[in-house]
Amino acid sequence: MSGYDNRSGSESDDDDFNPAPEIDDEDVRASNAVKRRPAVEDDDDEGDEEPSAPRKRVDDDEEDEEEDGGGDDDEENEDDEEEEEEDEDEEDVVQRPHKRRKKARRNVFLDVEAEVDDEEDEEEEGDDEVVDEVHPDDLLEQTAADLDDRRHRELDLKRQANDQQDAEQIAKQFEEKFRRRQMQAASRGAAGAVPLSLPTVNDPSIWAIKVRPGKEREIVMALTKKIDDYARAGRQIGVYSAFERGGTMTGYMYLEADAKQDMLSLIDGVQNIFMSQPQIAIEVKERPDLLRKRKRTPLEEGKFVRMVRPPLYRGDLAKVVEVHSNGLDCTVQLVPRLDYGLGEDANAADGAKRKRPMFGRTVERPPQKLFNDVEARKRHMKHLSVQGSAGSRHFTYKGEDYQGGFLIKDVKVNFVSAENVNPKMEEMQFFAVTGADGTETLDLVAVQAAQKAAQSGSSFISGDNVEIYDGEQKGIRGTTVSVTGDIVTLKVLEGDLKGRSIEAPVKTLRKLFRDGDHVKVIGGSKYIDEVGMVTKIRDDKVTLLCDSTQTEITVFSKDLKRAADSATLGTDSNFELYDLVQIDAATVGCVIKVDREILRVLDQNANVRNILHTQVSTIVGRNRNAVATDRDGAEIRNDDTVKEHGGEGRQGKVIYIHRGLLFVQNREILENGGLFVVRGQNVTTMAAKSGRAQASGPDLSKLNPGMQPQGPNAGAMPPPRSMGRDKMIGKTIVIRKGPYKGLLGIVKDTNGSDARIELHTKNKQITIKRELLTIKDPLTGQSMDYGGGKFPNRSRGGGYPGATPNHNSGRTPGWGSKRDGPSWGATPSGGRTPGWGGVGGGRTPGWGGGDRTSYGGDGSRTAYGGDGSRTAYGGDGARTSYGGGTSYGGATTSYGGNDGARTAYGGGFHAGGRTPGPSWGGNSSSNSRTNLSAPTPGGYSAPTPAAYAPTPGDYGLTAPTPGPVDAPTPGNFTAPTPGNTTGLSKGYGGYGAAATPAAAPTPGAWAAPETPAPSGYDEDPRYD
Amino acid sequence: MAYIPPSQQRNMRACMVCSIVRTNAQFLQSGCPNCEPFLELTGNPDAIADCTSQVFEGLLTVSDTSRSWVARYQRLEGYVPGVYAIQVEGVLPDDIVVAAENAGVHYIPRDGSVSEALPTDG
Structure with missing residues (x-):
């Protein structure tokens, strides 16, 4: 029968889980009717697929039986013939309405319903044949699963045809079905699923x-x-x-009862049940x-x-042995x-007490450490027993085995x-397997296995190319669209399902790489950040050839990503290649390889060790002064080239010296990064870095006391070193030699023997030797010594131009600031200082009173301006302070008065009293006068002394000494004003101008030497 | 009989076949009430060690194994009322499995390794 053939064909298809579309095509071709009805979605099929297979078989049997039965009886035979005819007729029909059959299939056990359905179908079929033209998509969706329906359908039709079929037969059919169900159950049971x-x-x-x-x-x-x-x-x-x-739902219990009251009455009165809390159905x-x-x-x-238990080892990493x-x-x-x-308390009363761990308190556990029988022997010899011989001894200590x-x-x-083992490298260290060659390797397979458990979807990101490598959908490739927990949604790129989105669990996915891809390890193993080329792919494991080490490593594809960059290993490490590190108190080593978590170190005993970054206490670094002696007694320093004497005759450059041991590097040696360790005594120096005299023997002269300079003052004192800012900076100079000869400029900066000059003539800076410069006085143009207090120059620089008012304002502050600030402060003017102090004291009030703020910073200024002179002065005279401020002008004129009158002055002096005191006296008067009369000296000299005390004016300025201030002011003002303005303003200006000549001398004056007091003064950097 | 006082609860073991929970001593004394014919645990410490497990999870007391859905779901129908475990770890030795099958008991591991739920249609 064609029908049977067809059926058998389709049956084999049914066994195939994923229905093959071709069959459908055949069917479509075979009968157009198929087209009429949209097929039911695949989803339905899949759920029912499994049960349907056995069912069909039974159906077939039924049919056989029927046919057999038909042979017995003539009537029935006729019927059968009819049946068969109908069957044949129906055969066509059967093949058509797939959809409807699907519906029927679901209810295959419900005969009544099925029959009714079919009747309707029959009728409809006739009617609908043309009407129900169907969308082509439906054809596509048809699967062989639809075909198996055909059989049920047939059966139903048959039954329908034999509507009169007697109850006996119906009963038989039921029996048949029931038997089938039993068979199913049995087969399931055999498969383990009940x-x-x-x-x-x-x-x-x-x-x-609860x-x-x-x-x-x-x-x-x-x-x-x-x-x-x-x-x-x-x-x-x-x-x-x-x-x-238990562990999953702590704090809950479940009761199965018909009525809530039953349950409540049973649990009533039972301890530890929270009756007050509601029961949840x-x-x-x-x-x-x-x-x-x-x-x-x-x-x-x-x-x-x-480990979960015992508590002592909770959370510890362990390796399953068996x-x-x-x-x-x-x-x-x-x-x-x-x-x-x-940790035992020898005085503990009894052991029983200790048995119970203190509740709620975490007992500190001893650190993890490999078993040490020597330690055990110390106190617990009685607990220790040893089995086996030297090679494989194992111990029994307190009832536990140690191996x-x-x-x-x-x-x-x-x-x-x-679960969630995630071993850390530190922990893994203990489990390193020591190979036959003494190298320690970790059991990476085990590590990976442990780490694989932690797999989750997080390693996939949208857009990854992935492949399903396991399960029914094996081989499907696509691009990830989204990741939800452990489920990845991917869009299929090729094959039948192209364009569809499907979901797959993470564990069946691997990222898709191809041989030759350049990939980077992005996590999951100790190879993180390695970059290499894919050489082999098996399941989700990818083998790649590392760029950096040229070794093959195998990692999970989820830990890889395609990478264009090259390896940058250990960039986040604190250690660098060839760092000298402290391994333990007595051992140092030189880093010869930096891995992510491990340092390979050549220690001082020439052993290579792998240590964790965390095991390094410090980086020792290089000791600049480290010295060793070679076998000839010559000294070896860092960077010297040495050669091993005897042995392999290696040579190389000393990179570290550590207690007579040399870490020597030779780039031509391959092992240990070209590093080796030798004793200083075993090498000869080939070349010293700086060309030190080699092997000249010790300098005996140092040992000979006779040769040593005698006494503490034996050597000539070195010239005092000038500290701080170069005095030359800011000086006006003229260039004596070279292409710029004769040009005037200002020193902007100095550097060793060179000076940087800003030329007056054109806006250009040149660098020129210092000795080619002559320092000029900017005012007078005279050459100056450049030792002493040239400072005035500077300030004067500004003042120079000499408009009186300008001057004043400009200069004074200059002075003021100068003085006050650095000079004073800095000035050791020790001698002076006290004077100052006194002065200051005196001054301050003066100041305050003087009100001349002017004085302070501006003191000079304001004062000078209209103020100073004017009001201030007038009043000032009275006021001490002013004088100070004015000191300038004051200096000049007022002096006389000042001196005499001004207590302040006197005080000031006194204070300054010591050295300057006298000088003051003289100076001041003379100076001031001089000033007045001949501003020049005053200008200059004044400052000078002032600097020190001497120049009243100066003083006044600098020191605002109250004394000076006081005194001078009045006098000053009155008299000087006019002159003052000039004079004062000049203070300097005046000086400058008038005094210029004097000025010249001044320098000398300035120079400490001049002053009697100088010696003391000299030192003062104050000017600087 | 089925009650085990808290002091004895640390000695509890579960039969790997029927999952009944008893103390070691109880097994030794009277064996497994459901599986005794083929496990023969009484007075046989080795058999107890092989066929019962100290590692189990979920304690279940059943008063009526036929009416209780829980009992049915746990495949305890027809067993004596008492205390059972929901999940029992351990692997029954092969010869015992054969013995059980011969005795007409289909052995299904109770350690969760076999997925038992039918694909549900909803």
């Missing part, structure tokens, strides 16, 4: 009650007892079960979740886990935390957790 009865509304309800956390099990037991009691007493219980879910839908079992991450040997066959116990290897009895320093412990599987 259909569980889902709760219905007819089942008892379940309530959640209980004291941690007491759940006790409560279950208490309820058990109560139920027992009830049962024994013959009472109706009404509660069918009670359960708790659990919805039918949610009930299976209450009993959901959590799948434990399977433990495997070599895998890393975290999983026992019953799946309940495993043997783990962990780093012991032992104190070897050091290779590790604690080997049998624990229950629920005492360890294989």
